[in-house]
Amino acid sequence: MKENGGRMTPARQALVRSLVASRGHVTADELAHEVAKDFPEVHLSTIYRTLDLLEEVGVIDHVHLGHGRAVYHLVGDTHRHLVCEICGTVIEVPEDTLDSFAGELQSKWGFTLKGNHFALIGMCAKCSENQENSQN
Numbered sequence: 001m002k003e004n005g006g007r008m009t010p011a012r013q014a015l016v017r018s019l020v021a022s023r024g025h026v027t028a029d030e031l032a033h034e035v036a037k038d039f040p041e042v043h044l045s046t047i048y049r050t051l052d053l054l055e056e057v058g059v060i061d062h063v064h065l066g067h068g069r070a071v072y073h074l075v076g077d078t079h080r081h082l083v084c085e086i087c088g089t090v091i092e093v094p095e096d097t098l099d100s101f102a103g104e105l106q107s108k109w110g111f112t113l114k115g116n117h118f119a120l121i122g123m124c125a126k127c128s129e130n131q132e133n134s135q136n
């Protein structure tokens with residue numbers, strides 16, 4: 001971290017600790033809330049700046065789970081996300097789940113998919129079942 005120009009202030013360390021403890025899928029607001037327990041003087045804008053900085057130096061990454069809500073991960077946590085738009089369940093799938101789709105986009109359109117930035121939105125098995133039942 002230091003080599004990359006990021007000054008590791010206690011508040012930043014607390015932020016990273018909260019992120020690790022959360023085991024993924026925390027929003028900036030949730031992280032700010034955690035950090036504020038130890039560092040009540042730290043402003044939300046500082047949290048956002050720190051998240052940007054940690055992202056720039058490649059420590060963390062964010063993913064959108066729908067409607068722009070971004071959650072943070074440590075880099076190296078490479079699963080992909082399926083989000084149910086009915087109940088909001090987040091299903092984590094291995095990163096190679098999208099490989100064949102990504103390969104097709106690449107060969108047909110020369111497009112490189114960044115499958116980690118946005119979740120795939122759909123309906124989970126349970127909600128599909130409920131919907132079928134209510135239709136019958």
Ligand SMILES: [Zn+2]
Nearest residue numbers: 024025079092
């Ligand atoms: Zn995740």
Ligand SMILES: [Zn+2]
Nearest residue numbers: 084087124127
């Ligand atoms: Zn669902």
Ligand SMILES: [Zn+2]
Nearest residue numbers: 062064070117
């Ligand atoms: Zn984004």
